[in-house]
Amino acid sequence: MGSHDPAQLVGERLVAVEPTSLRVRYPRTVGRNARLGSHGSGFPTTAVTLRTSSGHSGWGLVEGRIHDLQQWVGRSVTELFHPDVGVLEKTAAPLDFALHDLVARIFEVPVHELLGGQGTRSVPCYSGAIYFDDLDPEDAPRGISAVLENCASDWAAGFRAFKLKIGRGFRWMDHDAGFARDIEVTRAVREAYPAARILVDANNGYTPAETVDYLRAVQDCALYWIEEPFHEESSGLGMVRDHLRESGSDVLIADGEFEPDEQHVLELARRGLVDVLLMDVCSFGPTAWRRLMPTLAEIGVLASPHAWGQPLKTAYAAQLAAGLGNIATVEGVPGSTDGVTGEAFVLRDGAVAVPDASGFGLRLTASRGVA
Structure with missing residues (x-):
C-alpha cells in the first residue's frame, strides 16, 4: 500500500483541541475597495491545534465563530479524515486545515505531497x-x-x-x-x-x-x-x-x-x-x-x-x-x-x-x- 495508507491513522484519537489567538499585521493601512471602507492595518484571528493520543499534533486557521471545539475530543482521526479525500464529516469543516496539517505530519510529508504533488513548488x-x-x-x-x-x-x-x-x-x-x-x-x-x-x-x-x-x-x-x-x-x-x-x-x-x-x-x-x-x-x-x-x-x-x-x-x-x-x-x-x-x-x-x-x-x- 502507498505511503499515505489510512491504516497508519488507526488508533489515533484526538485528546486535545486547543484554540489560540493570533494577530494579523499589515505593513501599511489598507484602504477601501468598491464596496467596503478601510481594511485597516490588521485584526485578530484564531488557530486551533489538534493533539493525538500518540503525541502527534497539527494546527490550522479557523474562520468565523468557533462552536464547542471540545466535541471533537475523543474522536478517532479516521472517523474525521481520509488521506485521499480530506474531511469526511461536514460538521468538522472548521478543522479542515488542522486535520490536513496533522495527517501530513503523521505521514511526515508536506501537505502538497499529501494532495498529490501535481503542481510546481x-x-x-x-x-x-x-x-x-x-x-x-x-x-x-x-x-x-x-x-x-x-x-x-x-x-x-x-x-x-x-x-x-x-x-x-x-x-x-x-x-x-x-x-x-x-x-x-x-x-x-x-x-x-x-x-x-x-x-x-x-x-x-x-x-x-x-x-x-x-x-x-x-x-x-x-x-x-x-x-x-x-x-x-x-x-x-x-x-x-x-x-x-x-x-x-x-x-x-x-x-x-x-x-x-x-x-x-x-x-x-x-x-x-x-x-x-x-x-x-x-x-x-x-x-x-x-x-x-x-x-x-x-x-x-x-x-x-x-x-x-x-x-x-x-x-x-x-x-x-x-x-x-x-x-x-x-x-x-x-x-x-x-x-x-x-x-x-x-x-x-x-x-x-x-x-x-x-x-x-x-x-x-x-x-x-x-x-
Missing part, C-alpha cells in the same frame, strides 16, 4: 493589497502617487504582479470621475511597471456595459484578468466574453469569490463564461478544492483560491497549488501573523517557494488561549 504570486489609497485621507487625498508607492513597496518585497482595485465610482466618487480614475490608475501602474503582471478587481462594482467600456479603454495595458466585475450572471458575462473575443483579447474572467453558488459558477465555467474560479481558500476549504479541482481541469478552467485577509492564507493557497495543480497564481497578502513562523515560504521574483517541511510548513509559536 514555485507558485506565481501577486500582491492583493493595492486598494483605493489614492482617496485617503479624506481631507487630503494623496492621489495616484499613493497607489504607486504601495506598488513600489510590494515590488521591493518580491512581488512582480499587482491586483488593482477598481470601481471607485460605485460608492466613493462621482460615477464618471471614479471610472476615469480607475483607468488612470491602471495606466499609471502599467507605465511604471511595464514588466509586471496586472490584474484588476471590481468587487462587483461595475455593470456589464461598464466592464466592456473599461476593458476597451485599457486594452493596450495587457491585463491578465478582470475579477468580479459584477455579480455573476450569464447575460452580462456573455457580453464581456463577446467583447474579448471580438477584440482578440486574452484577458481572463475570474469570479466565484463572494458568496459563491458552486453549481452556478461551475455551470458558467462550463459554458466558457468564467476562466478562473476564486472560492476562498479558507471558507471553501481544502477538502472542497480537492473534490472540485479534477472537474475544473477536465473542462479546462483554472483556479486561484481567494486568499485576501490573512498572510497565512497565501501559504495555504500555495500548498494547494503545489499539490493539486491547475492553479494559475495565488493571492499574496503582505504582512505577518504574530505567533506564527513561516520563514520557509520565500517570495522571490514574483513566486512563492513552497517548502518540503511536513504539514503546511508553518510553526505555531503563540501560547494557547483565546482573548
Whole structure:
C-alpha cells in the first residue's frame, strides 16, 4: 500500500483541541475597495491545534465563530479524515486545515505531497493589497502617487504582479470621475511597471456595459484578468466574453469569490463564461478544492483560491497549488501573523517557494488561549 495508507491513522484519537489567538499585521493601512471602507492595518484571528493520543499534533486557521471545539475530543482521526479525500464529516469543516496539517505530519510529508504533488513548488504570486489609497485621507487625498508607492513597496518585497482595485465610482466618487480614475490608475501602474503582471478587481462594482467600456479603454495595458466585475450572471458575462473575443483579447474572467453558488459558477465555467474560479481558500476549504479541482481541469478552467485577509492564507493557497495543480497564481497578502513562523515560504521574483517541511510548513509559536 502507498505511503499515505489510512491504516497508519488507526488508533489515533484526538485528546486535545486547543484554540489560540493570533494577530494579523499589515505593513501599511489598507484602504477601501468598491464596496467596503478601510481594511485597516490588521485584526485578530484564531488557530486551533489538534493533539493525538500518540503525541502527534497539527494546527490550522479557523474562520468565523468557533462552536464547542471540545466535541471533537475523543474522536478517532479516521472517523474525521481520509488521506485521499480530506474531511469526511461536514460538521468538522472548521478543522479542515488542522486535520490536513496533522495527517501530513503523521505521514511526515508536506501537505502538497499529501494532495498529490501535481503542481510546481514555485507558485506565481501577486500582491492583493493595492486598494483605493489614492482617496485617503479624506481631507487630503494623496492621489495616484499613493497607489504607486504601495506598488513600489510590494515590488521591493518580491512581488512582480499587482491586483488593482477598481470601481471607485460605485460608492466613493462621482460615477464618471471614479471610472476615469480607475483607468488612470491602471495606466499609471502599467507605465511604471511595464514588466509586471496586472490584474484588476471590481468587487462587483461595475455593470456589464461598464466592464466592456473599461476593458476597451485599457486594452493596450495587457491585463491578465478582470475579477468580479459584477455579480455573476450569464447575460452580462456573455457580453464581456463577446467583447474579448471580438477584440482578440486574452484577458481572463475570474469570479466565484463572494458568496459563491458552486453549481452556478461551475455551470458558467462550463459554458466558457468564467476562466478562473476564486472560492476562498479558507471558507471553501481544502477538502472542497480537492473534490472540485479534477472537474475544473477536465473542462479546462483554472483556479486561484481567494486568499485576501490573512498572510497565512497565501501559504495555504500555495500548498494547494503545489499539490493539486491547475492553479494559475495565488493571492499574496503582505504582512505577518504574530505567533506564527513561516520563514520557509520565500517570495522571490514574483513566486512563492513552497517548502518540503511536513504539514503546511508553518510553526505555531503563540501560547494557547483565546482573548
